Amino acid sequence: MAKILVTGGAGYIGSHIAKALYAAGHEPVVLDNLSRGHRDFVRWGAFIQGDVRDTQLLGSIFETQSFDGVIHLAALAYVSESVADPDLYYEVNVCGTRNLLAAMVQAKVSNLVFSSSCAVYGEPDRLPIVEETPCNPINPYGFTKWACERMMMDFQTAYGLRSARLRYFNAAGADPAGQIGEDHDPETHLIPLLLAVAQGKKTPFSIYGRDYPTRDGTAERDYIHVEDLAAAHLAALSHLLDGGASLALNLGTGQGATVWEVLQAVERVTGHSIPYAIQPRRKGDPAQLVADAAKAYAELGWNPKHSDLDHIVADAWRWHQKRFG
Numbered sequence: 001m002a003k004i005l006v007t008g009g010a011g012y013i014g015s016h017i018a019k020a021l022y023a024a025g026h027e028p029v030v031l032d033n034l035s036r037g038h039r040d041f042v043r044w045g046a047f048i049q050g051d052v053r054d055t056q057l058l059g060s061i062f063e064t065q066s067f068d069g070v071i072h073l074a075a076l077a078y079v080s081e082s083v084a085d086p087d088l089y090y091e092v093n094v095c096g097t098r099n100l101l102a103a104m105v106q107a108k109v110s111n112l113v114f115s116s117s118c119a120v121y122g123e124p125d126r127l128p129i130v131e132e133t134p135c136n137p138i139n140p141y142g143f144t145k146w147a148c149e150r151m152m153m154d155f156q157t158a159y160g161l162r163s164a165r166l167r168y169f170n171a172a173g174a175d176p177a178g179q180i181g182e183d184h185d186p187e188t189h190l191i192p193l194l195l196a197v198a199q200g201k202k203t204p205f206s207i208y209g210r211d212y213p214t215r216d217g218t219a220e221r222d223y224i225h226v227e228d229l230a231a232a233h234l235a236a237l238s239h240l241l242d243g244g245a246s247l248a249l250n251l252g253t254g255q256g257a258t259v260w261e262v263l264q265a266v267e268r269v270t271g272h273s274i275p276y277a278i279q280p281r282r283k284g285d286p287a288q289l290v291a292d293a294a295k296a297y298a299e300l301g302w303n304p305k306h307s308d309l310d311h312i313v314a315d316a317w318r319w320h321q322k323r324f325g
């Protein structure tokens, strides 16, 4: 049993990780300022409402409690917001991470699992994306994640802090028990947007670009079930707790799905037809982002088990109807 601080644990992915930690017999403690999260998502373990920018709070958390490791998800994660307000993104994502790492070093807590993103790669010229693909982010959000990864490498060299930097592709789906799921405001992710259209809200659905060099002309992404993501965090944590070396890993399935294929899956699973309108491409939207996830399988023995597209959509739909029905 390990006691784990989960920053951002009131958010979409963090709450699924807290649930998985608890189910595996660990003790999660959630730290979240609720700026983008939900109090009712914190159901497994203790809750501290606070901000990763608050160095005093971080110091007192690590002084009064003894942690075996940290899973750090707390961050702001809208690309367009990061372009409009980079100062906020560097403050929360980079300064917040620096504060957390400094508090961990001070308290001699040396195991860190970090929520990175495929946004660190920018627009790679080769697919699928391997971890050795050069990191060339194209927006402030991606830069903040890459800066945090670099910081972690430097903290390893100087202070021995070991990290698993997990580069998620597109998190999707929901808790199969329907207790937690995706609830972002504003929502920008494809599947919940399609589900809102299936419910008769926000119609028609906008497809941005049908002239990409993909099999049906729409953009292709790699969707990974949030339960599979949570399982990967537990595997990465065990790797570090067992003394394993730092690593950076892609978390995806290696199987992309186009916007058109996801739309069809939503029609199939929900039984509702999705009215749509074709819009021009959006600036900065690459044609394809698909992971080569072989390294995560090799290093952690982790395999996505729930990431079949219909399974993802079915779990998301159940949650969506319960939350927004």
Ligand SMILES: NC(=O)c1ccc[n+]([C@@H]2O[C@H](COP(=O)([O-])OP(=O)(O)OC[C@H]3O[C@@H](n4cnc5c(N)ncnc54)[C@H](O)[C@@H]3O)[C@@H](O)[C@H]2O)c1
Residues within 6 Å of the ligand: 007, 008, 009, 010, 011, 012, 013, 014, 031, 032, 033, 034, 035, 036, 037, 038, 050, 051, 052, 053, 072, 073, 074, 075, 076, 077, 092, 096, 115, 116, 117, 118, 167, 168, 169, 170, 171, 172, 184
């Ligand atoms: N959703 C995805 O597809 C995806 C893909 C790649 C990476 N990520 C990363 O995964 C992490 C979680 O993403 P998510 O989709 O669950 O987002 P989310 O917004 O649902 O969760 C983030 C949580 O962090 C909290 N938070 C924000 N700023 C904070 C601060 N200053 N102090 C304390 N808590 C703070 C928010 O209240 C929220 O609960 C983020 O780091 C994100 O960058 C997400």
